[in-house]
Amino acid sequence: MLDLLIKNCIAVTMDDEAPVISGACIGVREGKIAFVTPDPADEPAKRVIDAAGKIAMPGLINTHSHAAMALMRGYADDYVLQTWLYDYVFPVEARLTEEDIYWGMQLAMAEMLASGTVSITDMYMYLPSMARSVADAGLYGNLSNAAMCFDPAAYRYDTDKVTQQNREVLRAYHGFDGGRIRLDAAIHAEYTSFPQVWRDYAAFAAENGLNMHVHLSETKKEHGECVEKYGKTPAAVLAENGVFDVRATAAHCVWVTDGDLDILREKNVTVAHNPVSNLKLGSGIAPVGKMLEKGVRVSLGTDGVCSNNSHDLFEEIKLTALLQKGVSGDPRQIPAREALRMATRAGAYAQRREDSLGCLKAGYDASLILVDADRPGLMPVHHPESALAYSARGGDVCLTMVRGRVLYENGVFTTIDIERVRAALSAVMDRLFRS
Amino acid sequence: MLDLLIKNCIAVTMDDEAPVISGACIGVREGKIAFVTPDPADEPAKRVIDAAGKIAMPGLINTHSHAAMALMRGYADDYVLQTWLYDYVFPVEARLTEEDIYWGMQLAMAEMLASGTVSITDMYMYLPSMARSVADAGLYGNLSNAAMCFDPAAYRYDTDKVTQQNREVLRAYHGFDGGRIRLDAAIHAEYTSFPQVWRDYAAFAAENGLNMHVHLSETKKEHGECVEKYGKTPAAVLAENGVFDVRATAAHCVWVTDGDLDILREKNVTVAHNPVSNLKLGSGIAPVGKMLEKGVRVSLGTDGVCSNNSHDLFEEIKLTALLQKGVSGDPRQIPAREALRMATRAGAYAQRREDSLGCLKAGYDASLILVDADRPGLMPVHHPESALAYSARGGDVCLTMVRGRVLYENGVFTTIDIERVRAALSAVMDRLFRS
Numbered sequence: 001m002l003d004l005l006i007k008n009c010i011a012v013t014m015d016d017e018a019p020v021i022s023g024a025c026i027g028v029r030e031g032k033i034a035f036v037t038p039d040p041a042d043e044p045a046k047r048v049i050d051a052a053g054k055i056a057m058p059g060l061i062n063t064h065s066h067a068a069m070a071l072m073r074g075y076a077d078d079y080v081l082q083t084w085l086y087d088y089v090f091p092v093e094a095r096l097t098e099e100d101i102y103w104g105m106q107l108a109m110a111e112m113l114a115s116g117t118v119s120i121t122d123m124y125m126y127l128p129s130m131a132r133s134v135a136d137a138g139l140y141g142n143l144s145n146a147a148m149c150f151d152p153a154a155y156r157y158d159t160d161k162v163t164q165q166n167r168e169v170l171r172a173y174h175g176f177d178g179g180r181i182r183l184d185a186a187i188h189a190e191y192t193s194f195p196q197v198w199r200d201y202a203a204f205a206a207e208n209g210l211n212m213h214v215h216l217s218e219t220k221k222e223h224g225e226c227v228e229k230y231g232k233t234p235a236a237v238l239a240e241n242g243v244f245d246v247r248a249t250a251a252h253c254v255w256v257t258d259g260d261l262d263i264l265r266e267k268n269v270t271v272a273h274n275p276v277s278n279l280k281l282g283s284g285i286a287p288v289g290k291m292l293e294k295g296v297r298v299s300l301g302t303d304g305v306c307s308n309n310s311h312d313l314f315e316e317i318k319l320t321a322l323l324q325k326g327v328s329g330d331p332r333q334i335p336a337r338e339a340l341r342m343a344t345r346a347g348a349y350a351q352r353r354e355d356s357l358g359c360l361k362a363g364y365d366a367s368l369i370l371v372d373a374d375r376p377g378l379m380p381v382h383h384p385e386s387a388l389a390y391s392a393r394g395g396d397v398c399l400t401m402v403r404g405r406v407l408y409e410n411g412v413f414t415t416i417d418i419e420r421v422r423a424a425l426s427a428v429m430d431r432l433f434r435s
Numbered sequence: 436m437l438d439l440l441i442k443n444c445i446a447v448t449m450d451d452e453a454p455v456i457s458g459a460c461i462g463v464r465e466g467k468i469a470f471v472t473p474d475p476a477d478e479p480a481k482r483v484i485d486a487a488g489k490i491a492m493p494g495l496i497n498t499h500s501h502a503a504m505a506l507m508r509g510y511a512d513d514y515v516l517q518t519w520l521y522d523y524v525f526p527v528e529a530r531l532t533e534e535d536i537y538w539g540m541q542l543a544m545a546e547m548l549a550s551g552t553v554s555i556t557d558m559y560m561y562l563p564s565m566a567r568s569v570a571d572a573g574l575y576g577n578l579s580n581a582a583m584c585f586d587p588a589a590y591r592y593d594t595d596k597v598t599q600q601n602r603e604v605l606r607a608y609h610g611f612d613g614g615r616i617r618l619d620a621a622i623h624a625e626y627t628s629f630p631q632v633w634r635d636y637a638a639f640a641a642e643n644g645l646n647m648h649v650h651l652s653e654t655k656k657e658h659g660e661c662v663e664k665y666g667k668t669p670a671a672v673l674a675e676n677g678v679f680d681v682r683a684t685a686a687h688c689v690w691v692t693d694g695d696l697d698i699l700r701e702k703n704v705t706v707a708h709n710p711v712s713n714l715k716l717g718s719g720i721a722p723v724g725k726m727l728e729k730g731v732r733v734s735l736g737t738d739g740v741c742s743n744n745s746h747d748l749f750e751e752i753k754l755t756a757l758l759q760k761g762v763s764g765d766p767r768q769i770p771a772r773e774a775l776r777m778a779t780r781a782g783a784y785a786q787r788r789e790d791s792l793g794c795l796k797a798g799y800d801a802s803l804i805l806v807d808a809d810r811p812g813l814m815p816v817h818h819p820e821s822a823l824a825y826s827a828r829g830g831d832v833c834l835t836m837v838r839g840r841v842l843y844e845n846g847v848f849t850t851i852d853i854e855r856v857r858a859a860l861s862a863v864m865d866r867l868f869r870s
Binding site: 070071072073074075077078079080081084107108110111114115220276278279280281282283284285305308309310311312315319321322323325326327328329330331332333335336375376377378379380381382383386387389390391393394395396418421422425429433 | 505506507508509510512513514515516519542543545546549550655711713714715716717718719720740743744745746747750754756757758760761762763764765766767768770771810811812813814815816817818821822824825826828829830831853856857860864868
C-alpha cells in the first residue's frame with residue numbers, strides 16, 4: 001500500500017537518465033519515492049492526487065538565507081550598503097529576541113513553502129531558536145550562527161556565545177528527525193574575523209562532521225581590502241586556514257578571481273549565488289558562467305529578504321539564467337535545466353543531502369512540489385523545463401511536500417499556524433519598529 | 436450613489452501630492468475615480484469592497500508587447516538570436532491565421548489581467564483581429580501592425596498590406612469605446628525598412644493624429660550596421676525622416692548613444708524598456724540610469740513572451756530597479772517609486788493617455804488593481820511602495836478593473852472565456868507545432 005500516488009503529471013526529475021516524463025505516476029511510501037514511471041500505476045494508495053496540468057519537480061533548496069530577517073522585509077530599501085547596515089539593520093538586530101527569531105523564521109518558512117522551497121542553509125542568530133522553528137515547520141535546515149569577532153583581544157573560543165550555542169544545538173538538534181536538521185559551522189566572513197577564529201571553527205567542523213558556511217568576496221571593497229591586508233584573496237586565506245577542508249558553501253563570490261575559482265573547485269566548495277541580493281545592494285554580478293566552465297558547483301540562495309525582498313527561488317532561477325545571457329551576450333548560457341539544477345541537485349550537494357534530496361527518483365526522499373501549469377501565465381507548455389525556469393513563479397506552486405508529508409497545499413499550511421504568525425508579527429512590528 | 440466604494444486599503448497613488456494614503460477610501464462613479472481619501476467615506480455604493488490588507492494602485496501599462504506570441508511561450512529558449520528567429524519564430528509566424536492572433540491575444544490578456552496590466556502598446560500582425568481581441572477583453576490597447584520591407588523595388592505604400600490594415604482599423608476601431616482602443620503607426624525598425632517607408636508612415640501618423648511605435652537599437656549589431664550604412668545612428672536617421680514628430684515610443688534602446696538620448700529627449704520620445712527580453716536574448720542592459728539623468732522618459736514593456744517568458748510587469752519593475760543598482764554599484768539608483776512610475780505614469784504618457792490613466796486621483800479612469808499584501812511573501816509592509824516594487828508578483832493581484840468594470844477577481848475573468856481559450860490553444864498547438 002502506497003501512502004500517496006500522484007497521477008498524470010509531467011515530472012521534471014533532475015535525473016539525467018530521464019529528465020522529463022510526461023503522463024508520469026509518482027508513488028510515495030514511508031516518506032520515500034517508491035517509483036517515478038511513465039506507465040499508468042494503479043497500486044492502492046491512501047491518497048491519490050490527479051495532477052493533470054501540473055508539473056512535479058524536486059523541492060527547491062535555498063543555500064543562503066537569513067530567514068528571520070523577514071521581519072525587516074522592505075524596511076530599508078534604496079540605501080547605500082553602509083547606511084542600510086549601520087542605520088537600519090544593526091539597530092534592529094540589536095533588539096531582536098529569541099522569540100522574534102522563532103516567529104521571523106516561521107513567517108519566512110511560510111513564504112518558502114508556498115513558493116516551493118523545502119530546505120534551507122540558514123545563517124543567523126539565536127541558533128537554538130532557529131532550530132526549534134525549523135523543527136516545528138517541517139523543512140530541512142542546515143543551520144548556523146556565524147562566528148564574528150573584530151577584536152583578537154576580546155576573543156576566547158571557549159566562552160564565545162556562538163560556540164556555546166553551537167554546542168547546545170549540536171547536542172539537542174544536530175541530526176534531529178533523521179537528519180532533517182543539521183548544524184553547520186560558520187564564519188561570517190574574512191573581514192569580520194581573523195585567522196585564529198577561522199582555525200577554531202574549521203577544527204570544530206572537522207571534529208563534528210559539520211559543513212562550513214561562509215560569506216566570500218561579496219563586495220569589491222572587502223575583496224580588495226583583504227588582498228591589501230594579507231597579500232591574498234579571501235578564498236586563499238580562508239583555504240589556507242582549513243576553512244574549506246569540510247563540505248563548504250561560499251555565499252556570493254561576486255569578486256572571486258580565476259585563481260579563487262581554482263581553489264573552490266579543488267576544495268569542492270559550492271558557491272551559493274544570490275543574484276537578486278547582489279544586484280539590489282549594488283555588489284555586482286557573480287561570474288557564474290565562468291564558475292561552471294571551471295567546474296565549480298553553483299547553487300542558489302535568496303540571502304536575507306531585507307535585501308531581496310523575497311524568498312521566491314523561482315525568481316533566482318530565472319534571474320541567474322537571464323543575467324549570464326545578458327552580460328555575456330550569449331543566450332545559450334545557463335539553459336533552463338542548468339538553472340533548475342542549481343536550485344535542486346547542486347543545493348543538495350552543498351547541504352550534504354545529495355543522496356536524499358534534489359531528485360525525483362526511487363529511493364530519494366519524497367520532498368517535492370507540484371506547479372500548476374494550467375494557468376494563463378504558463379500556458380502553453382512547449383517544454384516543461386523552460387516553463388519552470390522562465391515562466392513559473394513561486395505563487396504557481398500548489399503543493400509542497402517533505403518526506404511524503406504535505407506542508408503546504410493550495411494556500412493552506414499544515415505545520416505553520418499563519419494566524420499566530422500574523423499576531424506575533426504585529427506585536428514585533430510595534431516593539432521593534434515603532435518604539 | 437457610487438458604483439463602487441473600496442474601503443480600508445493602502446493607496447499607492449503615483450500622485451506626488453499624496454503618494455501613499457493609509458486607510459484609504461476610493462470612490463468610483465461612471466467609470467471614473469470620484470475620490471481617494473484618507474477619511475472614512477460612507478457614501479452609498481452599489482458595491483463595497485473591504486480592502487483591509489490590500490494595496491490599491493493604478494493598473495499597470497505595458498508599452499511594448501507582441502501579445503499573440505503567447506502561443507510561442509517557451510517554444511524556443513536558450514538559442515542564439517538568428518536560430519531563434521529564423522528556425523523557430525518565423526516559420527510559426529508564417530502559419531499563423533487571424534483566428535490564432537485573436538486567441539493568442541486572449542491568452543496573453545488573461546495573463547495580463549491576472550497580473551495587474553490594464554493597457555498595452557502592442558505591435559504584431561493581423562491588426563483587425565488584434566483590435567477585435569482587445570475590444571472583447573476590455574483592456575486599453577494602442578495597436579499597430581508594423582511596416583517592414585526590405586526591398587525598395589517591391590514597396591508601394593498605396594497597396595501595402597500594412598497600410599490596408601491600418602486604414603481598416605482606423606475606420607473601425609480607432610477611438611473605439613471612448614478611446615479605449617487607439618491605432619498607432621509603427622515602423623518595425625530602422626534595419627527592416629528604408630527612408631521612404633519611414634516618411635510614409637510618419638506622414639500617416641501626423642495626418643491621423645496617431646502615436647508612433649518603433650524598435651530602436653535593440654542589438655549592438657543592428658546599431659553598428661546602421662552607423663556604417665547611413666553614417667548615423669538609428670535614432671538620428673529616424674528622427675531626420677520625421678518618425679519622432681508625433682508622440683512616439685521607442686522600444687529597447689539598449690545601444691543608444693549620449694547623442695541619441697539628446698534626440699529622444701528633444702523629440703519627447705518615451706523609451707519602452709524591456710529588461711527581461713534584453714537579457715534573455717543576450718542583447719544587453721539598457722542605460723536606464725543615464726536616460727533618466729538626461730531627462731528621457733522611460734516606460735516598461737515585456738516584449739513578446741517567446742523571449743521573456745511572462746507578461747508579468749511586476750517582474751520588469753523589480754528587474755529595472757535591480758539591474759541599474761547592480762550595474763552602477765549604487766543601490767540608490769531607481770528607487771521603488773521611480774520604478775513604479777515607469778509602469779504607470781510614464782506608460783500613460785507614452786500612450787497619450789496621461790489624463791486618464793496611471794494615477795489614482797479624482798477624475799482619472801477607475802482603472803486600478805488591488806494587491807493582496809496579507810500573504811507571507813509580502814508581510815510585513817514597512818513601506819507600501821517597496822512592497823509593490825520589490826516583493827509583489829503578478830500573482831498577488833486579486834482584482835483588476837478598467838473604468839470601474841472588474842475584469843479579473845480572485846482567479847475569475849469576466850470578459851475572457853478561459854475555457855474557450857484553452858480549447859483554442861489546444862487546437863492551435865496541434866496545427867502549428869505538431870504538424
